[in-house]
Amino acid sequence: PDASGLAPGGAIPAGGVEEPDEADFSGQRERIMANFERKELLYYMKKADGNISQASRLSGIPRRTFYRKLRKYGL
Secondary structure, three states: OOOHHHOHHHOOOOOOOOOOOHHHHHHHHHHHHHHHHHHHHHHHHHHOOOOHHHHHHHHOOOHHHHHHHHHHOOO
């Protein structure tokens, strides 16, 4: 794919596009996923008025897994 439209003035620098460090992606991915999971749990807990079994059903996450994730995130 042509990435020239992403660069200022439509030109890609002579050195090309810098490859990001793989470790950066791994750490970022873990943080993003953890943040998403935590927010998802909170969303369903609020929707179920704090009823964990109901929140589990609404989310489609098995109850045991839902409980485990609540403990994991200290919720």
